[in-house]
Amino acid sequence: MNKLKSISEVSKILELSDPKTNKPLNHTLRYWEKEFKIIQPKKINNRRYYSSDQVEIIKMIKFLLKNKGLTISGVKKILNYGVNKLDAYDSHSLKAEYYKKNLKVKSKLLLEKINNIKKYGKKNSS
Numbered sequence: 001m002n003k004l005k006s007i008s009e010v011s012k013i014l015e016l017s018d019p020k021t022n023k024p025l026n027h028t029l030r031y032w033e034k035e036f037k038i039i040q041p042k043k044i045n046n047r048r049y050y051s052s053d054q055v056e057i058i059k060m061i062k063f064l065l066k067n068k069g070l071t072i073s074g075v076k077k078i079l080n081y082g083v084n085k086l087d088a089y090d091s092h093s094l095k096a097e098y099y100k101k102n103l104k105v106k107s108k109l110l111l112e113k114i115n116n117i118k119k120y121g122k123k124n125s126s
Contacts, residue, residue, distance in 0.1 A: 004049035
């Protein structure tokens with residue numbers, strides 16, 4: 001089953017939060033929703049919920065805007081032409097670079113979990 005995520009959960013996944021208050025910047029997602037017609041969350045009781053496919057699209061949009069420095073119109077062109085679907089096998093492509101960054105983040109999280117397990121195990125063994 002495809003679990004839906006709330007707008008705040010998606011903001012946390014994308015690390016879109018105010019650095020001072022740590023509150024999720026949901027307005028950014030609502031703005032992107034207006035700009036990119038491809039983002040269409042389900043609205044239940046006037047609340048937005050995103051599927052995992054939608055979250056992946058939003059991750060790609062954030063990557064292109066924030067990491068690659070593209071403009072909104074530039075990202076729209078890429079999404080409209082389906083470039084992100086066509087260049088997955090080119091090691092210098094946008095999607096390949098996105099996957100590399102995504103893999104690095106996941107690897108770092110996994111390494112942190114392993115280190116926490118090691119620490120936890122050491123504390124209990126003494």
